[in-house]
Amino acid sequence: MVKFKEDWYKLYHVHYQQYPDDCIENIYWLEKAAQADFCNPQFADFKVESEKQWEKYRYLFQMHINLKLIEQHLRLGRTYDKKCIYFYDAPWKEEYLRNMEKALTCYKAGLYYWQEAKVWCEKSSNASFNFLYITEKQNWEDERERIVKGELNYEKMLNREISRLEKNIEELNSMEKTY
Template sequence: MKRRFFFFVILCFFIFSGQVFPYFVEYKEQYYKLYHIHYEQEPDDIVENIYWLERAINADFCNPLHALGKITTKKEWEKYRYMFMMHLNLKMVEQHLRLGSKYDKQAAYFYNYPWKEQNIESLSKAEEFYEAALVYWHEAKLWAEKANMREFQFLFLDSLPFWENERARIASGDLNYERTIKRELLRLQKVREDFMNMDDSTY
């Protein structure tokens, strides 16, 4: 009976060993694969994505053999690293803008007066996320500039066309989050002022 129980325990160990020893995540590419777009896009979902992207930014690159695109030369590997960092920072911009929009108020309506302080606090959170997005945008631009250096002028990573498109759009000015973010910050400031000017006479 004891021997049968022992074999049962051993069998369970091998069956569930994948759960006992989880997959070890170490490199940028691995963390990036944990980033995903949720259908509902609740604040917690966005915060989760920001967490994985931040871990990806701070992690090491994997071996070129396991890169997200085909790498055959050292120059391709160098450009890949620049564009990957650009792409990660762009995703951070998008996620912070999306998170900020969850707390933003597009307008201050008179009937919002009973929740004036809560709305002002919510706007402060939105402003914080928008300002963080601006920081990541500046980082993305710096990495895009590195990927646009003259030595890469005729080097195109065919397996990563989306990243190449992002790089080209930043270089041309077609992709400019700074313009969008600053516009949102100005609008937010106006809405905040409207809330702060509310009193009993305006309700």
């Protein structure tokens, strides 16, 4: 039975060839994981030895789920994104505009999850957690550290994609069929 956050997270998986339905499925699993309760520490993915460790684990898990949601929204958005606009795209203008609006929605949703990830990162970086590392979840610790140092900044990436996409939408809207 899928009941706890850890169970929902186990349903998340990345396909070799990722189609929109796969991204949407993963987004569903990750959102369910974000909303669910944590299991008992006794059944966590690693041996929990203290309340402080359990608290940091919960913060890191929430941060990680939000980062994965951003990645899935980026993947889904790229499916609908038209990177470059050419003069000969005019006959398919309406279709391109519909797809680009979907991509824009995906990128903007990613910004929401970035704000959430930063909140959980800040909580897991509290001074009370100095010298407490969950080595069994080293990749989560690395993600946290990269966010703190500014090396991982999805906001910058998403804003760049949004501004490029809005510029392309403007260009496409101003386009007239000339042939």
